Amino acid sequence: MPRPPQRNSLREALHRGPVLGSFVSLGHPASVEILASRGFQTLCIDAEHAALGPAEVESLIRAADAAGVPSLVRVSGVGAEINRALDSGACGVVVPRVETANQAAAAVAAVRYPPAGSRGAGPGRASAYGLSLAGYIASANDETLLIVQVETQLGLDNVEEIAAVDGIDVLFVGPGDLAVSLGEPGGSAAHSAAVEKILDAARAAGVRSGIFCLDSDQVERWASAGVRLFLLGGDLLFLGSTASTAFGAAAEKLASIAAAR
Numbered sequence: 001m002p003r004p005p006q007r008n009s010l011r012e013a014l015h016r017g018p019v020l021g022s023f024v025s026l027g028h029p030a031s032v033e034i035l036a037s038r039g040f041q042t043l044c045i046d047a048e049h050a051a052l053g054p055a056e057v058e059s060l061i062r063a064a065d066a067a068g069v070p071s072l073v074r075v076s077g078v079g080a081e082i083n084r085a086l087d088s089g090a091c092g093v094v095v096p097r098v099e100t101a102n103q104a105a106a107a108v109a110a111v112r113y114p115p116a117g118s119r120g121a122g123p124g125r126a127s128a129y130g131l132s133l134a135g136y137i138a139s140a141n142d143e144t145l146l147i148v149q150v151e152t153q154l155g156l157d158n159v160e161e162i163a164a165v166d167g168i169d170v171l172f173v174g175p176g177d178l179a180v181s182l183g184e185p186g187g188s189a190a191h192s193a194a195v196e197k198i199l200d201a202a203r204a205a206g207v208r209s210g211i212f213c214l215d216s217d218q219v220e221r222w223a224s225a226g227v228r229l230f231l232l233g234g235d236l237l238f239l240g241s242t243a244s245t246a247f248g249a250a251a252e253k254l255a256s257i258a259a260a261r
Contacts, residue, residue, distance in 0.1 A: 008091045008144070008145065010042050010091050010145060011091075011143065011145055011169070013070075014229060017228070018227070018229075019041045019229050020040060020041055020219070020230050021040050021041055021042035021044055021072070021230065021231050021232070022040045022043060022231060022233055022234055022235070023046050023074075023231055023233070023234030023235070023236075023237075024043050024044065024046060024050075024060055024234065025046045025050035025234055025235055025236045026235045026236065026239075027051070027052055027056040027059075027060070029062070029063035031060075031235045032060050032063040032069075033063060033066075034235075035235060036067035036068070040232075041069070041070075042069060042070050042072060042091075042229075043064050043070075044071070044073070044074055044094060044231055045057055045060045045061065045064075045072065045073045045074070046074050046234070047073055047074060047076060048074045048075065048076045049074075054081075054084050054088070057084070057088060058084075058088040058089070061073070061089045061090050062089070065089060070091040071089070071090050071091060072090060072091065072093065072094055072145070072147065073085035073088075073093050074093070074094035074095075074096060075094070075095060075096075077095065077097070078095060078103070078110050082095070082110045082111060082119075083110070083119060083122065086111070086119070086126060086140070087125065087126055088124055088125050088126065089124070089125040089126045091143070091144065091145060092111075092145025092146060093111060093144075094172060095146070095147070095149065096149045096151065098148040098149060098150060098155060098162060099150075099155040099158060099162075100154070100155075100158050100162070101158060101161040101162055101165050103162075104162045104165040104168060105165050105167075107148055107168075108146060108165060108166070108167035111146045112141045112144075112167060113140060116167065117167070119140075121133065121137055126140075145169045146167060146168055146169050147168075147169060147171075147210060148171060149172045149174045150162060150171060150172070150173060150174070150178075150198050151174030151176075151178045152177065152178065156178070156181075156182075159197060159201040160201045160204070160205075162201070163201040163202050163204070163205035163207050164205050169207070169208065170202075170207065170208045170209065170210045170228070170229050171198060171208070171209050172210040172211065173195050173198050173209070173210070173212070175191070175195060175211065175212060176212070178191065182194060195211070195222075199222075199225055208228045208229065209227050209228060209229070210228065210229030210230065210231070212230075213231070213232050213233075214233060214237075219232060
């Protein structure tokens with residue numbers, strides 16, 4: 001007998017309250033295991049900016065499944081990459097740089113099976129390699145998360161129309177790219193107003209919001225504004241930050257010893 005499809009625990013967690021996740025850019029499963037063991041509630045595999053191929057993405061999804069943490073995949077855009085990520089077992093996808101309602105609708109179509117969309121059916125991990133394909137198709141439209149990122153001036157201009165597209169689960173702010181697109185530094189009054197505009201559009205459309213954060217202070221700030229999904233840092237950022245702190249402290253002690261001689 002085919003095993004019954006599992007419910008999307010990340011969707012349920014977002015319904016209950018804020019969710020704290022992180023990005024995975026390194027292609028080794030140990031990175032997933034380390035972050036999962038630290039308590040992150042979801043992990044987003046970054047296939048947009050990291051040099052990760054389909055086989056590596058699937059391996060990282062498998063590691064997240066083994067660790068009991070729901071995985072997302074940030075794809076590079078609307079296309080076959082979405083189908084591969086979902087067939088590999090990701091519980092949802094993050095689609096970056098969505099700038100118009102038409103692009104948002106294309107993302108919905110790529111994520112949902114007919115009649116709600118145009119996703120193709122294949123015997124991947126998500127359906128137990130075809131064993132549970134019928135059951136998976138029957139539940140996937142309700143269970144799969146679609147997260148669209150608004151992170152450009154054009155996306156900001158069209159954010160109300162984007163948020164109103166049926167089938168979007170989370171409207172996600174990419175604050176770094178948004179700052180670059182606006183020509184405003186992160187944290188400036190204009191940048192903060194732009195982020196607020198995106199969150200307001202999500203709220204008005206009845207869609208949950210999410211944002212990337214660099215530290216706990218940013219998490220606190222945007223949680224008070226009603227944000228539900230937080231992706232905090234990532235394996236590369238954590239590695240770089242810890243390495244810088246450790247090296248700086250050790251180098252300072254060595255310099256003090258040398259100066260005392």
